[in-house]
Amino acid sequence: MYDVAIIGAGIAGMATAARLQARGLRTIVFEAHGQPGGCAGFFRRRGFAFDVGATTLVDFEPGGVGGELLTDIGLSPVLGEALPGYVAWLPDRRVTLHRDSWAWSVERLRTLGDTPAHQRFWRWMDQLATVFWRASRAGVSLPLTGVGDVLQAARRVGLANLPLVRYLRWTMADALRACGLHEDRPLRGLLSLLLEDTVHASVEQAPLINAALGMTIRGAGLTRATGGMHGFWRRFTAHYRALGGTLRVGCPVQQVQKQHNVFQARTRRGDFFARQVVSAVPATLTARLIPELAPRLRPYLERDEKSLGGAIVEFLGVPEDEVAGQAFTHHQLMQDYDAPLGNGNNMFISVSAPGDHDSAPPGCRAVMISTHCQLADWQGLDADAYQQRKSEMGQRLIAYARRVYPRLGQAALVEEVATPRTYERFTQRPGGAVGGVRQMLTNSNQHAVPHDLGLPGCWLVGDSTWPGLGTVACVLGSRLVAERVLGRSQSRFGRSDSRRFGEALGHHASPKVRKSMRQEHLTPPAPA
Numbered sequence: 001m002y003d004v005a006i007i008g009a010g011i012a013g014m015a016t017a018a019r020l021q022a023r024g025l026r027t028i029v030f031e032a033h034g035q036p037g038g039c040a041g042f043f044r045r046r047g048f049a050f051d052v053g054a055t056t057l058v059d060f061e062p063g064g065v066g067g068e069l070l071t072d073i074g075l076s077p078v079l080g081e082a083l084p085g086y087v088a089w090l091p092d093r094r095v096t097l098h099r100d101s102w103a104w105s106v107e108r109l110r111t112l113g114d115t116p117a118h119q120r121f122w123r124w125m126d127q128l129a130t131v132f133w134r135a136s137r138a139g140v141s142l143p144l145t146g147v148g149d150v151l152q153a154a155r156r157v158g159l160a161n162l163p164l165v166r167y168l169r170w171t172m173a174d175a176l177r178a179c180g181l182h183e184d185r186p187l188r189g190l191l192s193l194l195l196e197d198t199v200h201a202s203v204e205q206a207p208l209i210n211a212a213l214g215m216t217i218r219g220a221g222l223t224r225a226t227g228g229m230h231g232f233w234r235r236f237t238a239h240y241r242a243l244g245g246t247l248r249v250g251c252p253v254q255q256v257q258k259q260h261n262v263f264q265a266r267t268r269r270g271d272f273f274a275r276q277v278v279s280a281v282p283a284t285l286t287a288r289l290i291p292e293l294a295p296r297l298r299p300y301l302e303r304d305e306k307s308l309g310g311a312i313v314e315f316l317g318v319p320e321d322e323v324a325g326q327a328f329t330h331h332q333l334m335q336d337y338d339a340p341l342g343n344g345n346n347m348f349i350s351v352s353a354p355g356d357h358d359s360a361p362p363g364c365r366a367v368m369i370s371t372h373c374q375l376a377d378w379q380g381l382d383a384d385a386y387q388q389r390k391s392e393m394g395q396r397l398i399a400y401a402r403r404v405y406p407r408l409g410q411a412a413l414v415e416e417v418a419t420p421r422t423y424e425r426f427t428q429r430p431g432g433a434v435g436g437v438r439q440m441l442t443n444s445n446q447h448a449v450p451h452d453l454g455l456p457g458c459w460l461v462g463d464s465t466w467p468g469l470g471t472v473a474c475v476l477g478s479r480l481v482a483e484r485v486l487g488r489s490q491s492r493f494g495r496s497d498s499r500r501f502g503e504a505l506g507h508h509a510s511p512k513v514r515k516s517m518r519q520e521h522l523t524p525p526a527p528a
């Protein structure tokens with residue numbers, strides 16, 4: 001019998017499992033694919049390690065949301081390239097999105113306009129970002145379900161900042177209108193790129209506070225781990241196992257049922273029993289796997305059905321000279337202000353850092369080019385039509401990327417393309433929908449899918465629940481869910497078992513766990 005069974009070894013599932021295991025609970029994670037990571041996973045080819053989705057971890061430095069996770073479980077900081085920023089290539093100009101706040105405040109006025117309206121707009125966005133990043137790091141939790149939640153949220157936002165909460169009903173377009181900047185094409189263009197990538201929504205749809213957070217993620221810190229997500233997961237899973245956790249890969253959960261306060265997870269390798277269960281797969285899959293939750297999830301799933309999207313990624317392993325000549329390793333490109341976003345008109349190029357030989361053999365670099373797409377464009381194609389579309393999209397992405405790297409892909413050692421079909425196959429996401437739903441006023445924050453749907457001992461986490469998509473959101477969700485799981489465990493077991501909850505903390509860790517931590521160069525976690 002396990003204390004907690006976690007379905008899915010993506011970032012949300014693994015972060016939740018590691019937190020609980022570090023608190024002394026006995027956890028097991030089931031993963032359908034042959035390795036952990038999900039949409040933040042990886043694959044290897046001919047000495048290259050490619051990130052299948054997320055290339056950058058957001059806010060993983062000490063003090064950040066991800067940094068708090070690492071401290072909580074006793075894992076040392078991520079080794080890798082802390083990006084100094086990246087470059088946005090708009091159709092008619094380049095804007096360097098510096099991480100440094102002073103450099104960014106100079107650059108945005110220089111490249112996008114220095115009128116009083118622009119200054120007012122940016123001051124406003126800075127204020128929202130500062131207040132709500134602080135609240136996120138403090139663990140603010142939505143949707144609010146009772147007076148206790150309201151009081152806790154108010155404390156975390158800060159009494160002086162409560163008037164800003166009224167902007168929960170505003171969109172980014174409302175803010176631009178209020179500043180008289182709604183028709184400012186370059187500014188709208190840049191915001192469209194940043195919002196499409198972080199809240200998956202347009203300027204017209206994106207809720208203002210979510211948008212202010214999304215467009216400032218680089219200020220919170222973007223890190224590409226050495227070896228990319230392969231390097232990240234190697235360390236993370238070794239640590240989870242050293243804490244005593246069980247990770248079963250290639251072991252999809254077929255169904256979960258609750259009987260007499262115990263959850264039974266059915267898999268091809270037999271049945272497993274746990275006192276609590278965390279579903280860390282998209283809500284659509286949760287509804288299929290846990291029949292008791294299906295009716296509670298149905299209204300959310302029906303509402304969000306049309307707000308799903310897909311991704312296409314071109315993976316290239318190239319000689320180093322094909323990516324020479326640029327100071328930054330990451331770039332975001334828009335080709336046409338007037339064309340719809342996606343299919344290359346908004347794409348992100350991520351190049352492994354120089355000297356990162358876990359990502360690419362010496363003299364070479366790994367390149368990932370990603371863009372959004374409509375799921376419908378990839379449905380109902382026969383084999384030939386699918387191959388043709390896939391090849392055309394790959395070539396299109398390379399052609400656009402040559403604005404930045406003119407010789408990119410000329411002598412590629414590896415070239416592969418991922419489409420919604422690829423994501424469906426390797427992450428089980430229905431239709432290959434990735435990244436959570438497009439966030440709008442009607443389906444985010446207070447209206448988001450909650451972590452608790454009222455089935456005692458059963459929790460939801462991941463990018464289809466609050467706060468939404470991306471590694472930082474999933475990690476914040478893992479913290480909130482782990483707190484609830486622990487709260488329930490402690491109330492069930494009482495004081496006599498309290499030692500179990502601190503078992504894996506530094507001062508309680510068994511000699512075996514301590515030795516294993518030392519071998520992995522890990523520090524035991526600080527007492528809670």
Ligand SMILES: Cc1cc2nc3c(=O)[nH]c(=O)nc-3n(C[C@H](O)[C@H](O)[C@H](O)COP(=O)(O)OP(=O)(O)OC[C@H]3O[C@@H](n4cnc5c(N)ncnc54)[C@H](O)[C@@H]3O)c2cc1C
Binds near residue numbers: 031311427
């Ligand atoms: C192209 C692309 C680029 C991105 N770039 C970034 C970025 O740079 N930075 C960033 O922060 N975010 C980025 N994201 C978003 C980020 O990757 C995701 O939001 C996040 O990884 C989702 O994690 P998750 O744990 O919620 O879900 P998933 O990653 O989908 O994990 C769920 C896991 O559950 C497994 N599973 C499914 N069904 C079962 C079952 N029945 N039994 C057992 N296991 C099961 C799946 O195989 C999967 O491993 C990107 C996403 C994409 C697609």
